[in-house]
Amino acid sequence: MEIIFYHPTFDTQWWIAALEKQLPGSRVREWKSGDNEHADYALVWHPPVEMLQGRELKAVFALGAGVDSILSKLREHPEMLPLSIPLFRLEDTGMGLQMQEYAVSQVLHWFRRFDDYQALKQETRWEPLPEFTREEFTIGIMGAGVLGSKVAESLLAWGFPVRVWSRSHKDWPNVQSFAGESEMGDFLRETRVLINLLPNTAETVGIINHALLNQLQDQSYLLNLARGVHVNEDELLRALENGKLKGAMLDVFSREPLPVESPLWRHPRVTMTPHIAAVTRPQEAIAYIGKTISGLERGETVTGQVDRSRGY
Numbered sequence: 001m002e003i004i005f006y007h008p009t010f011d012t013q014w015w016i017a018a019l020e021k022q023l024p025g026s027r028v029r030e031w032k033s034g035d036n037e038h039a040d041y042a043l044v045w046h047p048p049v050e051m052l053q054g055r056e057l058k059a060v061f062a063l064g065a066g067v068d069s070i071l072s073k074l075r076e077h078p079e080m081l082p083l084s085i086p087l088f089r090l091e092d093t094g095m096g097l098q099m100q101e102y103a104v105s106q107v108l109h110w111f112r113r114f115d116d117y118q119a120l121k122q123e124t125r126w127e128p129l130p131e132f133t134r135e136e137f138t139i140g141i142m143g144a145g146v147l148g149s150k151v152a153e154s155l156l157a158w159g160f161p162v163r164v165w166s167r168s169h170k171d172w173p174n175v176q177s178f179a180g181e182s183e184m185g186d187f188l189r190e191t192r193v194l195i196n197l198l199p200n201t202a203e204t205v206g207i208i209n210h211a212l213l214n215q216l217q218d219q220s221y222l223l224n225l226a227r228g229v230h231v232n233e234d235e236l237l238r239a240l241e242n243g244k245l246k247g248a249m250l251d252v253f254s255r256e257p258l259p260v261e262s263p264l265w266r267h268p269r270v271t272m273t274p275h276i277a278a279v280t281r282p283q284e285a286i287a288y289i290g291k292t293i294s295g296l297e298r299g300e301t302v303t304g305q306v307d308r309s310r311g312y
């Protein structure tokens, strides 16, 4: 079995050795411009069109959870990957735990008012504040997929009321489920901490805007863990000024790296990280890819295939 590999930043030689160990009998090579030799599978992140175009592959694996960048390239260059070739993405492979760490630590930070205490410290003020209760700290998660479900589980374990909003209803113990546009208002009304874990699609781009934020309780919080283009950044700043939002923690931005002139850098109630909420964990990813390729070779049903018409 021949596998081609392309990733602009990963340690390619390490991946090749680990993949060959995971899939005995396979030959994995780094794809380089001009390589038109046969391949059965391609493992990619931001691949050049030339790498995939015209190949008769059994499947392509994106080396991340979000497939928005490859799908947007495919809209421009449909010849790059015909619909008959399945595209897979990483399902969890260690990202669920990272998202849980991120979400739990930030929710607890806001819940225990560490942001307020930090502001008081700046003014040299020793002042115990009233405590928040869990009842007034409902967590609303947009996107109830692989990562949303893990985050929901971890916040439930900390005793917070948890609700999710997605395309279809979920029957998860102790989680209130809302679906579709018609239930968006009910979902937002009691949400105090809004966590975004939606995929980036034509339907979700710009979804966190003035109209949405305005439906939250006053003094709510936003945690964006998915994609920057989900948030209208000007309207987010407006919500921070008019009291709809008390704070925002952002891992992703409409432009990355975030330009130095963005006011988000300087806003005292915005905290941020540089798109590191959950990164690809090589060992887990290789185990998943190995298992999926072996399953495909045996003609079994496997999970993780992207629905290109849906966009995720």
Ligand SMILES: NC(=O)C1=CN([C@@H]2O[C@H](COP(=O)(O)OP(=O)(O)OC[C@H]3O[C@@H](n4cnc5c(N)ncnc54)[C@H](O)[C@@H]3O)[C@@H](O)[C@H]2O)C=CC1
Binding pocket: 065, 066, 067, 091, 092, 095, 142, 143, 144, 145, 146, 147, 148, 165, 166, 167, 168, 180, 197, 198, 199, 200, 201, 203, 204, 225, 226, 227, 251, 252, 275, 276, 277, 278, 279, 312
């Ligand atoms: N910041 C980071 O480091 C990372 C960010 N991500 C982002 O997280 C996203 C989510 O990942 P997964 O949970 O694995 O995806 P998933 O495909 O398992 O889940 C997506 C969820 O969104 C819902 N959804 C999709 N379109 C919708 C719509 N129009 N209205 C309502 N609900 C809708 C689906 O029903 C599903 O519940 C990825 O697409 C990626 O963009 C993923 C990994 C790391």
Ligand SMILES: O=C(O)C(=O)CO
Binding pocket: 063, 064, 065, 066, 067, 275, 276, 278, 279, 280
């Ligand atoms: O896997 C993804 O989609 C990511 O955003 C990785 O950082």
